[in-house]
Amino acid sequence: MTDQSNDPNQMTGAAMIVRALIDHGVQHIFGYPGGAVLPIYDEIFQQSEVEHILVRHEQGAGHAAEGYARSTGKPGVVLVTSGPGATNMVTPLTDALMDSIPLVCITGQVPTHLIGNDAFQECDTVGITRPCTKHNWLVRDVNDLAKVLHEAFYVASSGRPGPVVVDVPKDVQFAVGTYHPPRKDDVHVSYTPRVKGDATQIRKAVALLASAKRPVIYSGGGVINSGPEASKLLRELVEVTGFPITSTLMGLGAYPASGKNWLGMLGMHGTYEANMTMHGCDVMLCVGARFDDRITGRTDAFSPGSKKIHIDIDPSSINKNIRVDVPIIGDVGNVLGDLLQVFKAEAKKPDIKTWWQEIATWRARNSLAYKKSNDVILPQYAIQKLFEATRGHDTYITTEVGQHQMWAAQFFGFEEPHRWMTSGGLGTMGYGLPAALGVQVAHPDSLVIDIAGDASVQMTMQEMSTAVQFELPIKIFILNNQYMGMVRQWQQLLHGNRLSHSYSEALPDFVKLADAFGCVGIQAIKPSDLDGALKEMIKVKRPVLFDCRVAALENCFPMIPSGKAHNEMLLPVEATDEATAAAFAGGKALV
Amino acid sequence: MNQPANQPASAYFLEERHDPNETHTLSVLVQNEPGVLARVIGLFSGRGYNIDSLTVSETExxxxxxxxxxxxxGTxxxxxxxxxxxDRMIPVYRVVDMTITGRSIERELAMVKVSGRGDSRVEALRLADAFRARVIDATTESFVFEITGNSSKISQFIDLMRPLGLVEVSRTGVAAIGRGPEGM
Structure with missing residues (x-):
């Protein structure tokens, strides 16, 4: 770094940025250079503590940082230039906000005297990103920069995590000022996220749990965000209470899929047993989830007979969609610890044998069944095979968005937290490939697989070039049905089978494309190809594009039809054309 | 509003809840820094909340x-x-619902311009007196009244001025403060 005087804390704004990254333990950043960040790139060039991963599009940097964050629990860091660099970050920022992923995004800005002047590559970055960040800052004085950067890291990773943006004009990057290491008073006094749950509320919750006849635990991404300790406590709670547990898409892995109390994912494409258990329960313990509309189905028919306990760090999640009886504001791990202690001291395992018997009858419906075939690869089968092939490996899974994502959630068993990276809230097609990059950067020796769809993967395909440059051996497992499958599914179910623009008439040859990128292309067409092809994919220590040709018209079941409740699921065996038409006729709606 | 022609097949649950609406006055203490008002207003527009009135000024x-x-x-x-x-915004210190506490005073100030001659002019002046409005500008054919009070009193005054030659109104919006010795 360039010292401007004898005081080691006197430095340029650009140097401060790199210094702050080092002080916050950042080892990798994802970015793309441009005019308004050149001074920062110059500083990056002159040091070796922070490694910069050069992406091919700023959106890729954002999702890579999300994957990095989600798989490590540490904030992901992005560096992009002003104007288009910043606007290209809007999708990942929004994605991270919806899924509570800690991101610190540093954007360049035109020099302060040009702000508002429609200068080259100028945009109102803080204005544009205000609604898609947890907080953002425009730094006009180099002497504010250190404080803002430290606060940015704190805000991103504390409380309910989320993305933040620090917009730094180019003249501030050049200016010399005083740096200081992180300290307490860097943070707004007004920002005090609540971590510890209220003791009275916890007692009320324990009383409810202890008296439950038909309980369920419904956990979410908050458990993952709270850290590995929270997952351990959740597992212990399930053990101590003997309660059945289901999870949202974002919460998969907090409780192991092989656990005996596991019901599978709930919600629109959740299992029958999970949704029926939610519908019929008398006490619901919601842990770090937010009653999203994909989870609840019709809100007025959602779990009508239950008392609801809701643990969440964000007070605005309480009573947003569903009224709850016992809200507990606090960090999931912290609250679960207290709750367990009280439960163990004052309550005993309620007898819920008959409830489990009822659940067993729902399980017996085998809601994830599908017709096997010897001629074509069924997408569900492909994921089961992938799951088998990766057993024993240190595996991380990312996905794009659509049918393949739901199948991955249904058929890939997650045993540990932080192993599953998917775009839940925003539903960003194109998330999985760059996210896999980020995961692989954080875990260079692990097996990182993006379960992709042929449509989604093309949205950020350019990042294969990044994978090749940085020797990141990500595996892109494309379930190729030549359709935007989920769009088509809804057109079939709700729009009279008019398949308006959901068929990709001209797909690239993914194997040749892999070749062009300088990575490995593999194709599987028949079910009998799969085992060998998967083995090869896992063995090769280079990036792979795997073109898995699957049954084109397979749809994703079970599902809660439009405007229906949890107990009105459409099961795969019942999903004949007539039954489907009837279930959706005049349906009022909910994908 | 957006009532579809027939029962649609949609990606979202379309039924709205129809709980009765309530009007609340919120006092929000914030760090006075660039963009803070934009954050608050953006929250309301972005999430589809209503703003009936908004006043802001540095107080400390x-x-x-x-x-x-x-x-x-809202409901x-x-x-x-x-x-x-x-409350979860970073620069927000405190949010107090003055309507729920039930112990608050609300005031608004308005400047009301009325023009006319003869009887209506005399009538306007008399009504202003009854409402304790002050004359802060006068010409031979106009007055500007300054009136302070709760919103309904001001609206009532404005309604009365309408047939007497109301030209224009400038209102500050509501400022509220709690009764008793404690601060917010």
Whole structure:
């Protein structure tokens, strides 16, 4: 770094940025250079503590940082230039906000005297990103920069995590000022996220749990965000209470899929047993989830007979969609610890044998069944095979968005937290490939697989070039049905089978494309190809594009039809054309 | 509003809840820094909340604190959301629902311009007197009245001025403060 005087804390704004990254333990950043960040790139060039991963599009940097964050629990860091660099970050920022992923995004800005002047590559970055960040800052004085950067890291990773943006004009990057290491008073006094749950509320919750006849635990991404300790406590709670547990898409892995109390994912494409258990329960313990509309189905028919306990760090999640009886504001791990202690001291395992018997009858419906075939690869089968092939490996899974994502959630068993990276809230097609990059950067020796769809993967395909440059051996497992499958599914179910623009008439040859990128292309067409092809994919220590040709018209079941409740699921065996038409006729709606 | 022609097949649950709306006055203490008002207003527009009235000014110069008073309308669940959403913003210190505490005073100031001659002019002046409005500008054919009070008193005064030659009105929006010795 360039010292401007004898005081080691006197430095340029650009140097401060790199210094702050080092002080916050950042080892990798994802970015793309441009005019308004050149001074920062110059500083990056002159040091070796922070490694910069050069992406091919700023959106890729954002999702890579999300994957990095989600798989490590540490904030992901992005560096992009002003104007288009910043606007290209809007999708990942929004994605991270919806899924509570800690991101610190540093954007360049035109020099302060040009702000508002429609200068080259100028945009109102803080204005544009205000609604898609947890907080953002425009730094006009180099002497504010250190404080803002430290606060940015704190805000991103504390409380309910989320993305933040620090917009730094180019003249501030050049200016010399005083740096200081992180300290307490860097943070707004007004920002005090609540971590510890209220003791009275916890007692009320324990009383409810202890008296439950038909309980369920419904956990979410908050458990993952709270850290590995929270997952351990959740597992212990399930053990101590003997309660059945289901999870949202974002919460998969907090409780192991092989656990005996596991019901599978709930919600629109959740299992029958999970949704029926939610519908019929008398006490619901919601842990770090937010009653999203994909989870609840019709809100007025959602779990009508239950008392609801809701643990969440964000007070605005309480009573947003569903009224709850016992809200507990606090960090999931912290609250679960207290709750367990009280439960163990004052309550005993309620007898819920008959409830489990009822659940067993729902399980017996085998809601994830599908017709096997010897001629074509069924997408569900492909994921089961992938799951088998990766057993024993240190595996991380990312996905794009659509049918393949739901199948991955249904058929890939997650045993540990932080192993599953998917775009839940925003539903960003194109998330999985760059996210896999980020995961692989954080875990260079692990097996990182993006379960992709042929449509989604093309949205950020350019990042294969990044994978090749940085020797990141990500595996892109494309379930190729030549359709935007989920769009088509809804057109079939709700729009009279008019398949308006959901068929990709001209797909690239993914194997040749892999070749062009300088990575490995593999194709599987028949079910009998799969085992060998998967083995090869896992063995090769280079990036792979795997073109898995699957049954084109397979749809994703079970599902809660439009405007229906949890107990009105459409099961795969019942999903004949007539039954489907009837279930959706005049349906009022909910994908 | 957006009532579809027939029962649609949609990606979302379309039935709206029809709980009765309530009007609440919220006092919000914020760090006075660039963009803070934009954050608050953006929250309301972005999440589809109503702003009936909004006033803001720095109240504690040394600590750079501003006080925003917002009058908003929504179902009880929405009002609760608004308070939580405001409270979780980084520069927001405190959100107090003055309507729930029930111990607050609300005042608004308006300047009301009325033009006319003869009887209507005399009548306007007499009514102004009854409402304790002050004349702060006068010409031979116009007055500007300054009136302070709660919103309904001001609206009532304005309505009375309408047939007497009301030209224009400038209102500050509601400022609120709690009764008794404690601060917010």
């Amino acid at each position: 110069n040394q600590k750079h604190l501003s006080r925003i008073t917002i009058v908003t309308t 009880p669940m929405v009002i609760e959301q608004i308070k939580h959403q405001l």
